[in-house]
Amino acid sequence: MSPLAKPTRPAKTHSIPSQLKPTNDLTVVPGQDDNSDKLYVPAPWIAKLVMVWVMVHFVLCAISYSSSIASSGLQDRILAAFGPYMSLTHLDADGASLHFSDSSLSEKTHLISQSSFARPETEDQWTVIGANESGSKLMGGYAGGDRQRRWQRLISGMAELGESDQGNVVAWLIEPIVLAEPKAKQIRITREPDLMTTVVDDAAPPAYTVSVLRQEGQQPRLIQVSPPRLTAPAIDRTSEGAAR
Amino acid sequence: MKSFQDFLFVAEHGAASLRLVRVGLSLIAAWYFISHWADVGVWFAEDGVLSNAQVIGFLETANLTSETNWQWSPLFLVNSIVFLRAFLAFGVVLTIATIVGPAKRVPAVLLWLWVVWLANRSLLIAGPEELVLTYGLGYLALASPADMQRRMATSEASTTVHCDSWLTNLARRLIQLHTTLLIGMTALTMLASKVWWDGTGSVAVAAPLGRRSLDVSEAISNPWIHEPLTHLIVLVAMFGCVTIWMKNLRQFSLYGLLVWCLVMAILSSQWMYLASIAVLLQAFQTERKSIYDVQPL
Numbered sequence: 001m002s003p004l005a006k007p008t009r010p011a012k013t014h015s016i017p018s019q020l021k022p023t024n025d026l027t028v029v030p031g032q033d034d035n036s037d038k039l040y041v042p043a044p045w046i047a048k049l050v051m052v053w054v055m056v057h058f059v060l061c062a063i064s065y066s067s068s069i070a071s072s073g074l075q076d077r078i079l080a081a082f083g084p085y086m087s088l089t090h091l092d093a094d095g096a097s098l099h100f101s102d103s104s105l106s107e108k109t110h111l112i113s114q115s116s117f118a119r120p121e122t123e124d125q126w127t128v129i130g131a132n133e134s135g136s137k138l139m140g141g142y143a144g145g146d147r148q149r150r151w152q153r154l155i156s157g158m159a160e161l162g163e164s165d166q167g168n169v170v171a172w173l174i175e176p177i178v179l180a181e182p183k184a185k186q187i188r189i190t191r192e193p194d195l196m197t198t199v200v201d202d203a204a205p206p207a208y209t210v211s212v213l214r215q216e217g218q219q220p221r222l223i224q225v226s227p228p229r230l231t232a233p234a235i236d237r238t239s240e241g242a243a244r
Numbered sequence: 245m246k247s248f249q250d251f252l253f254v255a256e257h258g259a260a261s262l263r264l265v266r267v268g269l270s271l272i273a274a275w276y277f278i279s280h281w282a283d284v285g286v287w288f289a290e291d292g293v294l295s296n297a298q299v300i301g302f303l304e305t306a307n308l309t310s311e312t313n314w315q316w317s318p319l320f321l322v323n324s325i326v327f328l329r330a331f332l333a334f335g336v337v338l339t340i341a342t343i344v345g346p347a348k349r350v351p352a353v354l355l356w357l358w359v360v361w362l363a364n365r366s367l368l369i370a371g372p373e374e375l376v377l378t379y380g381l382g383y384l385a386l387a388s389p390a391d392m393q394r395r396m397a398t399s400e401a402s403t404t405v406h407c408d409s410w411l412t413n414l415a416r417r418l419i420q421l422h423t424t425l426l427i428g429m430t431a432l433t434m435l436a437s438k439v440w441w442d443g444t445g446s447v448a449v450a451a452p453l454g455r456r457s458l459d460v461s462e463a464i465s466n467p468w469i470h471e472p473l474t475h476l477i478v479l480v481a482m483f484g485c486v487t488i489w490m491k492n493l494r495q496f497s498l499y500g501l502l503v504w505c506l507v508m509a510i511l512s513s514q515w516m517y518l519a520s521i522a523v524l525l526q527a528f529q530t531e532r533k534s535i536y537d538v539q540p541l
Contacts, residue, residue, distance in 0.1 A: 042253060047249055050414065051248060051249060054252065054421075058422070061379075061422065061425060065426065065429035065433075066429060066433070068433055080311075083314045084314045087312070087313075087315045087316070088360075089360060089378065089382065090315075090359075090360045090363045090375065091375075091379060097371075097372065098372060099430060099433035099436065099437060100511075100514075101437070101445060101448040101512075102436070102437035102438075102439060102448075103438075107452055109452045138293070140282055140286070141283075142456065143455035144458075144513030146276075146373075146516060149371065149513075149514075150283070150287075150369040150371075153371060154368050154369050157368060168305055169305045172298050172302035173294075173298065173302055175298065176291060177293060179291065180291075194451040194452050194461070195451040195461055195465060196447060196448050196451045
């Protein structure tokens, strides 16, 4: 082959083709070793080590990402075993929603409202925290923005916990909000209706409601308010009832 | 095994520089730090919603302590707003240093650590944007901070060719693999939900954000618009992450996935997350002259 011929790319080489070795005219930008082929391939033992790491690394990432929908016991055990590696480097998806939407209630816009009435009866007795007129430092940012998205993640998690009767867990997260809203006697989390919600969803009671009991010099006490149960009038099956 | 070794360490024919990825991801990291500025006290200060005491109480009550043991960050040790803001400000300085500073690895490694620590501290409020930023900056910290160029004597007098170190080639491959894995898993997890089959997925993404200024949920409420759009979103993600590895289809797939990122960003308003993916996809660009393309004297 003529040295002037255009070289074809060697399939399995780890160094620069010999006819392309840098000449004395070379400049290396910026300040690297000027004629060392070591730059192009690692030592064999390093290469092997890196290849094993790459394979394990991507298997773990794939397991973590697939767990964002649901995870098996095996997946959980593997991720727990590699917890230091995955968590310290923030590689673990940790339930982050990669699929953008599954139209579940948890991804709806959640509103957190406070009322200065002990037993609010109408909607106008509630003020949405973060709304312009509320004057609150909480729930800042605009709809769809990064700041609001962080609030939505927290409040949606609180709503889910509240609905699964874990009010004592939610209390840890809602306490600072109660302290930041000194006039609040009740706080609730509701879901905003949208194009994808049904009439039944829109008529659902708040996901979480809590009453605040305040006493001078003491931390406020929180009491979860159970949602009203759907009831129907009892049917009177006695002869008198039938006659009526 | 040998071909896998070549795949990881030897530069791909005409592989583009990682400069664009580095600049783009650093700018997004700056955006990430700045987006935390206003609320950092509300979240992490002593009386914050996610103060150390509240987070510990929450994790202990919910029996989640063991699961979050390793989600460590030095920010768990501080609760002063001044310190927290200084942390964010230094993060922004690191992004500038990574873009315009001397070509050293230190700012890149520090920037990765800064984002990881803030992401780990953002327990309960972190999302997919942190996931993409941390892996992207982590791989970039591996890469050689400068593009290596060699001026070689060739038949056209002198030509600049690019011959990156094996660490840079490894970083490029890791970014490519991880980003396609993420898009592929996105497509697969979409298929677990009915809305991505019945054509309402695009509306389901846009609908909960009805109060935002750029509300597209009404505009796509017509089934003739949202149904094909939903199917296209799934198909582009599913096939794009495979065809981008095929040389003949690479450019086409790359542009398809960039459009996918733009459409998903408009629908979901997750601009930071999708901008990060779009920047990382630039690792697939092939435009430079490779060492195998030059004609020697």
